[in-house]
Amino acid sequence: MYLKRLPGLTITEVRESNPKKEAEAIRAKLKRNELLVALSEEGKPISSILLSERLKEFGLKNLAFIIGGTEGLDSTIKTSADLLLSLSPMTFPHDLARLLLVEQIYRAISISQNAPYHR
Numbered sequence: 001m002y003l004k005r006l007p008g009l010t011i012t013e014v015r016e017s018n019p020k021k022e023a024e025a026i027r028a029k030l031k032r033n034e035l036l037v038a039l040s041e042e043g044k045p046i047s048s049i050l051l052s053e054r055l056k057e058f059g060l061k062n063l064a065f066i067i068g069g070t071e072g073l074d075s076t077i078k079t080s081a082d083l084l085l086s087l088s089p090m091t092f093p094h095d096l097a098r099l100l101l102v103e104q105i106y107r108a109i110s111i112s113q114n115a116p117y118h119r
Helices: 019-029 048-058 075-080 094-112
Strands: 035-045 063-067 083-086
Touching: 019 075, 035 075, 048 083, 048 094, 063 094
Parallel strands: 035 063, 035 083
Antiparallel strands: none
16 A cells, blocks of 8 residues: 555565675665665664654655564664664564555655645
8 A cells, every 4th residue: 555655655675695705685775876764773763753853854755664584683784874764662563564564655755745645
């Protein structure tokens, strides 16, 4: 449902055997001038309103959100991220984390457009 509401959003999965190989595959997929938002338990938890403000600052067309594999993200990805973000202090399965992230992106856009979804 959220993907239909976010027509410019693309999801690309990278599945590698370890964080180092995963980091290499992620770097290979990144486009020039893309800002990296990495999701990690060490990341900063922020409100939906603050996420909306950050996305507005970054510009939505140039963002790549990264959710790590079962062993987490390689430290090189985390240190090179423009924003290290945490969805929650809890750990979620990847499919659920992806759903939460896409919903929050939709919510953030709705907030910036003053749409009624957030209320």
